[in-house]
Amino acid sequence: MKRNLLYRLSVVVGASLMLSSCFTGVDNYKAPSSAMRGNVIDKTTGKNLLTSTDDFQIRIWETSWSDAVSPQDIPVKQDGTYQDTKLFDATYAMQPFNGPFWPVKRTEGHILNGILTQNFEVTPYLQITDFTWEVVTTTKGDGTKVDTLHMSCKLKAPITEGLPNVREIKPFISWTPFCGAGANIGEISEQNNNANRITLNKTWADIGDMATGIGRNTYTFKIGLIKNSGYTYRARIGANVNDASQKYNYSEIIEFKCE
Template sequence: MKNFLYNLLLGGTLTFGVASCMEVDNFDAPSECLTGSIIDVTTGQNILADQAEARVRIWEKSYSLNPSPQDIPVKQDGTYNNTKLFAGTYDVVAEGPWWPVDTLRNVPVGGKVTRNFEVTPYLKITDFSAILDGDTLRVEGRLAAPPIPSYNADRGDVMPQIMDVRCFISSIQFCGNANHLDAYYNLEVNKVKKTVINVRKAWSNISDGVEGSDGLTHSKDTYKFAVWAKPGYTFFVRMGARVDDTFQMYNYSDIVKIEVPQ
């Protein structure tokens, strides 16, 4: 009898526990939206980015005094978008290959909220071209640097060291450091020539220090790449260059589509 009563009580406890676990969560799923653009102040247009390389970092301050950061990737078109946030207040900052920008404090998020960031890129790719020459894709361009934003110059900041200049090739419209044909480079090692030029120099050592009519200071040299173009394929090509800052992300040229005849 004791065993019967014990088993009955145990069964009832387990049933209650299972039923408790099966209770419906009555909290609404997050549905607020934070969106915007990263705008290049030198052009007034969205920054030239690679898919999910740069980011907008947010902290939900209404939830905790010391919240963990959440990252919203910046898309290739220079926009960002998150439609699954809880309503509240957030600190928001854009992080990428540009001079640091101020963090927006206590941004109220409810419904759809748009916050744009105006940024000054470290570098720009100028005189960029990608031309098919027989079975060789010839890619070239120069580097240029916008003036340092005044609030950074006042703080005594200088341009970080230039790390490298690179030619990126992709088989899809997304092209850059996060999206390129590593397998193509590796399999055709005897035909694909160097696609990375290591610089490792201060900006003052690769530029003449003279501001051009476009307001930019240009590099002395043109950076050139010659890459085998596989017949019958379509490629998307661009150039990028980066500096040795915290993030080491690339500033990019536009993307050029190249169709190689069979």
């Protein structure tokens, strides 16, 4: 009986030691600490593509060991830059992905060893041109002053042939430095119910010149503002096409206050 008990105890102790060695073994792999960074550049202007935070991504594939790997996405920032500082040294394929631009081919053989700076050029579907704005103050009969933001723009298409239907033009307003589809004030009723959205759903031939890519019309928005002393408004206009992602091409961001 004692011999059998000793045998069982030795089996349990041995198994415990084996499990302990598995969990306390030294991990020889360093935490990922290399960085990818760069700019997404509008090919037609040579400047960074104006966007909204995480509207689209740089998609990467680690191809050092196999081509059949799952992708990772690096968000592109509002200023058209991207950066990820927690990657393993390896060879990668890369591609601007899911954005408001003509499809870009995946490129291979990007070697990451510490820091990799890689810029990409894209051609946007649309451009916001002739952008104007002003804050107009009017006085009601009871003496109350009302501020209204007036914005206007035209559209341009760098490539017209094969362009998906132009879907809509829309103003965006924010009380933070971030302004776009992901940062838009809901407290303003006109924004919340999309009263200021201009729905087009038209081909470029219907709204612009096929040869020059210049749009025929001026689009105007008038948006009632909430007076909020000390807060800075940011605003811009965006337009999109009816592709799979329906992401917006934007104007620059303007800043102003309503005291």
